[in-house]
Amino acid sequence: MDVLTDLLSRTRARGAGFSHTTLHGSAGVAFPPGPGLAVHVMVDGEAHLQAAGAETRVAAGDVVLVRGPVPHGLASPAGARSVPLVDVMAAGPLPGTARAFAVGPDDRPVAAVFFCGAYLFDGELFAGLLAALPDTVVLRPAAGGALRATTDLLAREVLGDEPGQQALLDRLLDVTLVQVLRQHFTAAGDAAPPWFRASGDPGVGAALRALHAEPAAPWTVAELARVASLSRGAFARRFRELLGVPPLTYLTDWRMALARERLRDGDEGLAAVAAAVGYRSEFAFAAAFKRHHGSAPGRWRATRRVA
Secondary structure (H helix, E strand, O other): OOHHHHHHHHOOOEEEEEEEEEEEOOEEEEEOOOOOEEEEEEEEEEEEEEEOOEEEEEEOOOEEEEEOOOOEEEEEOOOOOEEEHHHHHHHOOOOOOOOEEEEOOOOOOEEEEEEEEEEEOOOOOOHHHHHOOOOEEEEOOOOOOHHHHHHHHHHHHHOOOOOOHHHHHHHHHHHHHHHHHHHHHHHHHHHOOHHHHHHOOHHHHHHHHHHHHOOOOOOOHHHHHHHHOOOHHHHHHHHHHHHOOOHHHHHHHHHHHHHHHHHHHOOOOHHHHHHHOOOOOHHHHHHHHHHHHOOOHHHHHHHHHHO
């Protein structure tokens, strides 16, 4: 299992909502900050993305990714007055539609058409991935490419109202997000997260996939080196070079992240959590958790639940 797949599956990402907006004349929509990610796709015309004190032109076919905590807007032309999203929604969709909205005088020419998908994430595992992203990402999918095909299908489906539509929209948004992240991190080169760069390494990438597929397995450096088809020393050096930490430190960090999720969201006893993340006893797990977090797992759970 590759790291990106593991992150997305464990964070329980879900599409929170969709809209299809037409801007008439001089108009815009202001989106509030929130958890997760916002995905916007320009279907026709062009608009300006206003976020983090900067403006970026977005043309037909472009895909925009905005980190949830960042308030932003899409307006045409630049500087046009933007209507808060809550007011757009309150005005209701266009007659005969469920997700289509219009902003600005409908007797004015169409300036831009775009659709949006909002992503919510349960848990903390996605925080690292969000932190690896800039506030905004603007991509232009290649004509005839996979990402363009997915967004074209999404654009059509958002305007429909067929049985199973929400399930299909959620899954298409999943596909779009994976394709956008893959394309962005590939283009980012050395600025991409270490785990993404390491995933392309024949040896370390194989070890990472094995580790994420079975994080509770009794991994040793020697066993991971065997998976990587490298000598123990060569594997340890290469792993640290790419990931910035030794193999077993990476494994411990990931196990602790998984443990935090189980402690925060579930009612399992400490022995069950320990076994699920690869510790033979509750006491060994509690000692490792306290070294890692400065707090015993039971106290950490109680503090988080009060918060």
